[in-house]
Amino acid sequence: MITQLRQRLLGLQRSPIGPGTRPLGIPAIDAILGGGLIYGALHEVAASGEAHFPTAMGFVLGLVAPPQISGTTYRQQQQTLRNDGVCMQKGKSIVWLAEDMVLVESGAPHGAGLDAFGIQPEYLVTVLAMHRRDLLWAMEEALRCRAVRAVIGELRAGAIDAVAVRRLSLAAVESGSLGLLLRTTPPNDASAAATRWIVGTASKTSVIAGRERTRNDTKIKTRFTAQLVRNRRGPVGSWILEWSESDGQFMLATHAQPVAVQAFDRPHRQVA
């Protein structure tokens, strides 16, 4: 009798709407993801190479940053946030975890730089672990904490225990936090993560090959090549994104790569 009641209570407690999502603000991607990046799940983001690691971190921060709604009234903002479901109920804190070696190799997160991604450094807690075992434990603890909105775990090269990933993803499901595994090299192992991305930099200026380089006046933009290689809820895809600091969200970078190389020497045409 009591067990039955307990089961019913459990059923009632579970929210009928399901976990909230964090829309990326790009319809094409949001459609594929089913409304946006899903909260209460583990997502894997891998750099396309060791050198692209900071870029991958930038991409992760972009995902973690609270969606900014510009050009709307306060009431509308509140409405949107309320629809955001779990996100609103959760705290603001973000936990970043890494192993000791990371600080030497790629440096520590710089608060002033995080600020550009819409992450307020005062809500960031950084954790350094001596061993991977400790890191995975700490990450699980952080994921279970209700006050934490997102957990970013940095993993250097090396295989990761499938059981550990499964545990992390369960912890994320239970608490409704956003769990993000940041890896230096593209993994090819199976994983319990909801999505897996491979992220690298996209260079704007490399487009203008052959032309004279323009210096100093070229505005450098934060661009990513984001490849969605695994998606539990839909198809995969590949995009070139740009981070817009003023709007605090991703934008599609249209035609960053040339659509077709312009031919400049066509001797046979001249003959004809």
Place this chain on the structure above:
Amino acid sequence: MLSLWLCRLSTDRIARSREPSAPLVVTGKRANIEVVTAVDEAAERLGLSPGIALAQAHAMSPSIETTAEDIEADVALLESIADWCLRYTPLVACDPSDGLLLDITGCAHLYGGETRLVADLSNRLDRAGFAYSLAIAGTIGAAWALAHFGKPGSYPCGNERALLAPLPLPALRLPADTVAGLARVGLKRIDDILDFPRAPLTARFGSQVLSQLDRALGLEHEPLTPRLPVAPYVAEQRFAEPIAREEDVLAVTLRLARRLQIALERRGDGARRIELSLFRTDGVVRRIAAGTSRPSRNPEDIRALFVERFAGLNDELDPGFGFDMARLSVLVAEPAPPEQIGIGRGEDTAELCRLVDRLSARLGTRRVRRLIAQDSHIPEIAETALPAQMLNGDHGWTAFRRYRDDSELPPRPLRLLARPEPIDAVAEVPDGPPLRFRWRRALHEVVAAEGPERIDGAWWSEHGGPSRDYFRVEDRSGLRFWLFRTGLYRDLAQSTGEPKWFMHGTFA
């Protein structure tokens, strides 16, 4: 006051580790002469005593075993005995070089009176194999004098005068030359100076003689400096049977924390730093401390902290033959006003604090940190990371954002290297961005650059360093870096060396 004199500390220490084959003497250099500094019981029976030259000792009895003195080991041993004596009273002071002073005022009844306490202490010291002599008296001076020169035992307060009178003057803890000086004028026992006119004595031997006498007689207050700070809140538990399992220790911790909670609530305090002392049966004391990020008195939280501390300890709890006493002390307490729980954001903060505490307990306080914006324009000093447990509030980021918006600060990198790394760069003279550079053996061709942003060194300081010109550059493959040049090409003439290039961070 209880004065404990471990009269054969050095030789007992050696005898504890190995059985000496012959009468043992410990030797050390004093004024360039090898002298005997300590003797064991067998050697003393041969007529040897500390202070005689080693050659003389050998002449008196050739069959002795000699060992060089190890003052550090003696001090360490004395300190560990002092820690162990914390089971009797929190006020334990080391009395160099071979004694301890315990303020047992108000503690003796916990052991069923002074006699029982002394019996317990003697019993344990006997078992550990230490020679000792202890005395209880009303003042530190009297207890010390009786332990070292008088008949050991427990004496009531009040008649220090009569007790001290027959003792020799060194019993007043006076320097050797003062004692010698007093002896030269025929003053040998405390009796001799008790009623001596005070002025001539002070004029000739300094104020120390009479002040020591007054202290011993209780006319002047003598402070005791405890070895460890005394915790404001303490709860302890003794066990009839030693406990060894981790679960048992945690259960005891919870019970002690409940007791502490009552005391803390009464005064409206919360614990910021808690220490669990576990007294092993063989005299070793394990002390495990844990911190909290805000005042806490919740027993469950305190227990949870120690779960993580035990898990994080590299070696096991190492209970040996078990712990026979546990003490939970609040080392640092802060006022914690009662607060509303369960509504609003307060709950979130509490949750986060709990997480930070648990992570800090397991991984170490220095590994769980928060970023702080500091009042500096030099990038590596502009922010720092401090243990998250220490901090609360804003950490200066509001001020930083105001500064950034006011001065239109150029973009800052996402990751800042621990220290700038030198790179080989080819750049336009005099102040252009680099065309290509080599960092960590990889060659990067720069295709776009922003800058320079000049950040001056701390010109007001001697170690300020030269000014830097920072550039944000993008290489051919799209990687974005933050690098800088120190010095200017126009300064070349002044032989300051060629400008150098450094890598300082990476952008997303």
